[in-house]
Amino acid sequence: MERQEIIDGLIDVLRTVRTIDPEKLNNVTEETDFLTDMNTPSTELINIAAKVEQKFDVEFEDDDIDNLGSKVKDIVDLIIRAKEREA
Amino acid sequence: MPANNRKVAIVGMGGAFPDCADINVFRDKLFSGKSLIREWPQAVAYNKQIRSTVSGFIEEEEMGLEPIYASPVNGFPETYVDKLDRIPAINLATSDLGCIWAMLGAQESIKQAGWTKAETESEQTGVVVGSGGGGNVIARNAWHAFFELGKKSRIAGSHTVDRAMAYREAANISCLIKNKGVCESIISACATGLGNIGYAYRLIRFGLQDRAIAGGVEGTSIETFIGFDAMQVLSKGFAPAESSRPFDIRRNGFVSSFGAGIVALEEYEMAKARGAKIYAVIDEYFNNSDGDGNMFYPSYDGQLRLWKGLSANARIKPDVVKVHGTATPVGDILELISVVDTLGENGYHVSAPKSQFGHMLGGAGSVELITAIMMLENQQVLPCLNSDTLNPELENFQKAEGWKGSTKPAEAYRHLIPQQTLSKEINQIVCLNYGFGGTNSAMAISRDI
Numbered sequence: 001m002e003r004q005e006i007i008d009g010l011i012d013v014l015r016t017v018r019t020i021d022p023e024k025l026n027n028v029t030e031e032t033d034f035l036t037d038m039n040t041p042s043t044e045l046i047n048i049a050a051k052v053e054q055k056f057d058v059e060f061e062d063d064d065i066d067n068l069g070s071k072v073k074d075i076v077d078l079i080i081r082a083k084e085r086e087a
Numbered sequence: 088m089p090a091n092n093r094k095v096a097i098v099g100m101g102g103a104f105p106d107c108a109d110i111n112v113f114r115d116k117l118f119s120g121k122s123l124i125r126e127w128p129q130a131v132a133y134n135k136q137i138r139s140t141v142s143g144f145i146e147e148e149e150m151g152l153e154p155i156y157a158s159p160v161n162g163f164p165e166t167y168v169d170k171l172d173r174i175p176a177i178n179l180a181t182s183d184l185g186c187i188w189a190m191l192g193a194q195e196s197i198k199q200a201g202w203t204k205a206e207t208e209s210e211q212t213g214v215v216v217g218s219g220g221g222g223n224v225i226a227r228n229a230w231h232a233f234f235e236l237g238k239k240s241r242i243a244g245s246h247t248v249d250r251a252m253a254y255r256e257a258a259n260i261s262c263l264i265k266n267k268g269v270c271e272s273i274i275s276a277c278a279t280g281l282g283n284i285g286y287a288y289r290l291i292r293f294g295l296q297d298r299a300i301a302g303g304v305e306g307t308s309i310e311t312f313i314g315f316d317a318m319q320v321l322s323k324g325f326a327p328a329e330s331s332r333p334f335d336i337r338r339n340g341f342v343s344s345f346g347a348g349i350v351a352l353e354e355y356e357m358a359k360a361r362g363a364k365i366y367a368v369i370d371e372y373f374n375n376s377d378g379d380g381n382m383f384y385p386s387y388d389g390q391l392r393l394w395k396g397l398s399a400n401a402r403i404k405p406d407v408v409k410v411h412g413t414a415t416p417v418g419d420i421l422e423l424i425s426v427v428d429t430l431g432e433n434g435y436h437v438s439a440p441k442s443q444f445g446h447m448l449g450g451a452g453s454v455e456l457i458t459a460i461m462m463l464e465n466q467q468v469l470p471c472l473n474s475d476t477l478n479p480e481l482e483n484f485q486k487a488e489g490w491k492g493s494t495k496p497a498e499a500y501r502h503l504i505p506q507q508t509l510s511k512e513i514n515q516i517v518c519l520n521y522g523f524g525g526t527n528s529a530m531a532i533s534r535d536i
Contacts, residue, residue, distance in 0.1 A: 044245070046244075
């Protein structure tokens with residue numbers, strides 16, 4: 001799965017998170033930070049992770065989520081890692 | 088003890104009311120003698136699993152809300168959208184349905200009160216709001232995902248605590264209005280609504296706060312409803328509008344309903360000085376317990392002591408007694424007799440607004456206080472719907488050994504209970520609510536004249 005394809009799917013997920021301003025989803029890059037660039041409430045990160053698990057049909061390790069960074073690339077890496085583990 | 092004879096004014100009110108778009112519709116329907124009780128499709132859908140199917144329920148759409156079911160857990164309202172843009176998404180994310188009603192009621196109350204931003208956000212402004220039940224809708228779905236479906240705990244989302252915790256309504260109102268004074272909930276079953284307002288009244292009376300948003304809530308929840316349905320205490324066998332029948336000889340239970348009543352309280356002289364509209368003045372609040380070890384059965388002795396306590400430091404001569412009057416077989420007449428034995432057989436009327444909208448549980452005391460404020464404003468007593476026939480014979484408890492109260496049948500007090508809206512001079516109203524556990528609460532309010 002290409003990284004851009006994952007980002008597009010991630011943005012689909014983010015559009016369902018109502019505490020994120022949809023306008024902030026127009027120019028998302030791998031370096032975009034959920035907390036500082038999107039003003040996502042920190043409590044929403046776990047909701048995003050849970051939704052991503054459903055969207056991409058993967059299950060993250062609890063340790064991976066505990067150590068998750070707040071940038072888009074961190075979630076992309078996590079998805080790829082989980083996919084590889086399950087392959 | 089009261090500080091410097093401080094008095095407390097009610098300067099705003101709002102909430103959520105069954106089958107009513109807003110508080111003005113609520114007022115119009117009440118005084119025109121309408122019932123707000125309907126057959127509840129959600130209950131009907133459970134067929135024989137459920138015994139009672141009528142309720143004063145409130146659907147999301149009726150409040151301009153839309154539930155979002157984006158969660159991977161089927162049927163779990165992940166959050167709500169406010170289609171009228173009254174509540175920000177960040178506050179909706181931490182709310183269950185009742186919390187949203189409470190926030191809307193708080194907004195409306197503050198608007199009526201005319202508090203400035205600085206006044207609202209002051210250290211002298213408190214929030215005291217609670218509900219009778221837990222966040223049952225939220226908890227049920229989270230538990231189902233974890234225990235039955237075997238999902239990770241995070242699948243239900245990260246908001247099950249804030250959306251289901253016992254004082255969620257107070258917490259959400261406080262985060263919305265950004266007050267810096269107290270934020271608490273008083274939980275006392277069906278006395279919750281009046282209990283929260285009573286506690287807020289004391290905070291102001293005793294000089295600890297100058298203003299408070301106070302009230303009680305019960306969000307629509309089939310999970311809550313079935314608990315009472317299981318106890319066989321809900322009304323059965325009548326058309327919806329006829330199902331809540333306080334005092335009537337054919338009454339066979341209460342109608343489980345939902346709603347929210349929120350008021351804005353303010354120290355009287357401050358409200359007066361800034362020219363606020365004063366809807367009513369709180370004369371006194373008193374609460375106690377039966378002390379007889381019985382969780383459910385009402386206590387004549389407890390209610391007499393309630394009146395005594397209410398009258399100890401205040402002039403209590405009500406023109407209307409707004410009773411708890413749930414339409415359960417024992418409670419109504421025992422309550423009526425405790426009123427009569429306290430006030431005498433004439434000179435006031437008895438109003439049981441549950442006849443029009445059922446029993447809003449944790450919201451009952453506060454919504455019914457709002458109906459009392461409306462009675463003061465309109466100078467009209469609300470009708471007791473369906474109180475068609477009062478028992479010409481004694482109740483069983485009146486025949487029991489050791490009974491010390493009135494030995495007249497309910498029929499002897501027909502003149503106290505109007506069946507149509509009644510206009511008359513009303514200067515003071517006493518509001519009564521009781522709850523499981525033998526808790527009793529009473530508040531007297533007066534016109535500001």
